[in-house]
Amino acid sequence: MKKQIITTKIRKLLISISLTIAIIFSLLSMATSVSADRVIDNIEGIYIEDFVAGSTAQANFSYSYLRDRPENPDDSPLIFRINITSSDDENFPVWKGDFEVSGFIKRYILFGLIPVGEEHFTCNEQEPQTIIHPLGNETVNVKNGTFYCFDPEGNLDFGDFNAYDEVFLNIKSHPALWPGEYGLSVELYYLTDTYSPIVNILDKFYFDRYFRDGSYVDFEVEIIDVNLNDYWAKIITPNKNFSFAKQEKQGYENIYEFFQTIPNDIIEGDFEVLVTAVDDFGNNATDNITIKIDLTPPTIELLSPEEGKVYSEILPIELNITDEKSGVNKTSVKFRLREIANGTICPETGVPIGNYSCVNTGWLNIEFDEITETFTKQLNTTEYNLSSGEYWFDARAEDILGNLAYLE
C-alpha cells in the first residue's frame, strides 16, 4: 500500500512538472508567436469502444478553437488526418481498404452551450489525393491507414465566436481485419495560403488620357483573396511616390475604389501606377498601368500677321498651335490686339493711359480651320474700331488639361 501511495505521488509530481513545463513553453510561445500555428484547447478523447472486424464503430473527440488566441486566424480550414496503425505493424499492417471512415461535427458556441449546426465531412484514403479549399489545393501522399477528412467549405472558426466542436467518426472495418490492438490518431491540419491575391485594374482605358497636377484620378480594381489583409495604390515617380485614397465599393464584392487629386509637386512624364494587395499569409500581387502626366502647355506659332507688316481693313490672323501630349483645347484659343500708345501697350483692362484712351479688343475667339489645321480669322479692323496705329498682338491657348500658353 505504501509503495502504491509513493508511486501515485511520483506520478502526480511528474504530471505537475510536465504540465508546468508545457504551460511555461506555451506562454513563451504565445508571447513570441507570430507564426500561423493554430492551437486547439479543451481537448477530450478519442473515445472509442472495442469492436469486431466487419462492423462499424463510432469514435468521438472534441476540442475548442478559440479565435481570441493570437495564433488562431479566421477562415482556418477544417482538415483532419486520421491515422490507424496496427500494434503489430510488422506482421499485420493496415492496408488500404481495411477501414472506411466518415464523420460529422456538432458545433457549439458560448462554451459549448449553444449548438449551431452539424457539418459533415468525407474521409478518403486514396493515394494521392488533393485537399481542396479556397485557401488552395494541395496534393498529398497518403500512407496506408491514413485518411484525410475535410469539408471544402468548412472552417474551424464560427464567425465572431469561439467554436467548440464535437467530432464523431464512423469507422467501418473490413471483416478480414487482423484482430488486435490498433492505434488511432487524429491530427488537425491547416493549409498555408500560397495563393496570391488576384489584382485587376478594371478600367485601364481610363488611363489612355493625360493627367496633370490637380487632376482628380479615380479608378476601380478587382481584388480577390479570401484572406485579403491590405491593398494600396501608388504613382511611382523618380522623386516621390504618390498614394491613392481607397475604399471598398459599396454593394460590390471584391471591387475597390482608388482616388486622388494629383498634387502639384508631381513632375511631367509617364509613370507607373502600381496597385498592390497582400493577404494574411504574406502573398502579394500587383497590377500596374501607366499614368501620363502632362504639364507642358501648347506651342503657339504666329503665322499671321507678320511682325512689322502694315495691314489695312482686314487683318488676317493665323496661328499654328500644337500640343504633342494631351492636345489643344480648340475652344481655348484666343487672341487680342492692344494699341501701343506713346510706346506703351494698352493695359489689359483697356483703361486710358494718362490723357489718352487706348484700344484693347479683349480676348477674341479664333476658329480652327480643318483644312489648314490652323486657327484663322479675318479680322475686320473697322468692326473693332481699330484706327491706324501700332498694335500689340498676343494669343493664348490651353491644352485639354488646362496647361496654358501665351504668345506675347
Next chain:
Amino acid sequence: MKKKIIVIGIIISVLLIGIVSASLLDFFGKITGSVEVKGPVFYAAPGKVLLVNEEPSTYATYEARDGNAIVFWTEENLGGIDFNYIPKVDLYIRAKVNNATPSKPLELIFGYSDTSGIMIDICSLNMDISTEELDDYYISCDGLSIPQDVDEFYYKMQGKGSQDIEYEISTENTKVEIIGVVE
C-alpha cells in the same frame, strides 16, 4: 481514461510548441486513442443464413440425418477479400441427438467459397454430441491456411453417426467466432 486524457494533453501541448509553419499543409494538434478490434462473429440464423456481426433475434431448428449436411451461408458476397492471418476460431453449436449413448460425432466445418465458387475449409473438427436435449457445445479450432479471395463464408454441420441417428440443431448460440491468430 482520465489519466490517458491528461497524458494526451501534455503531448499535444509539447507538439504545439515545436511546430513551425513550413509547408503548405501542416498539422497543429494531435489527438490519440487506441482500440481493440476483435475478430468477426458469424451467427447462424433462420433461413440457413450466416449473419456477420449481427446476432439474430429469432431462432430456428434444423434436423439432419447422416449424410445430410446443414450449411449456413453468409448472404453478402464479399467480393474476394484477403486475410493476412490464419484465423483461430471458436465453433459454437446448440444441438442434440436422438440417441446420445454413446455420444455421436458431428463434424463442424467453418470455411469459405472463393470468387470462383470453390469451397475451402478453414478448419473442421468433430464435436461429440452427448445430449438428447438441446445443449450448447463449443470447440476451438486452428485454421490451416490464410483465407484468400473470400467471397462467402459458410458454417457446415454434418453427422458422422449411422443412418438412424438424427441430429437437431438450433440456431440459438450457434456461431463461429474468430478469436485470434494462429501463431
